[in-house]
Amino acid sequence: xxxxxxxxxxxxxxxxxxxxxxxxxxxxxxxxxxxxxxxxxxxxxxxxxxxxxxxxxxxxxxxxxxx
Numbered sequence: 001x002x003x004x005x006x007x008x009x010x011x012x013x014x015x016x017x018x019x020x021x022x023x024x025x026x027x028x029x030x031x032x033x034x035x036x037x038x039x040x041x042x043x044x045x046x047x048x049x050x051x052x053x054x055x056x057x058x059x060x061x062x063x064x065x066x067x
Contacts, residue, residue, distance in 0.1 A: 020051045 011017065027044050030036045 016051060016054075020047060023047055 012021075023044060027036070027040075030040065
């Protein structure tokens with residue numbers, strides 16, 4: 001159990017995850033203030049799509065037995 005928690009924490013602290021989390025917090029704050037611009041929405045969408053796309057591909061590779 002402790003290994004799983006440590007592994008998840010180490011993955012959370014990678015740069016890609018930190019950028020995504022910070023950007024999501026900024027998005028939430030801007031949404032609450034009603035200040036989301038079209039440019040920010042475009043950048044946010046691209047980054048989130050990239051993040052979840054790479055996560056999905058990594059999961060698919062593990063499922064197929066590839067390293």
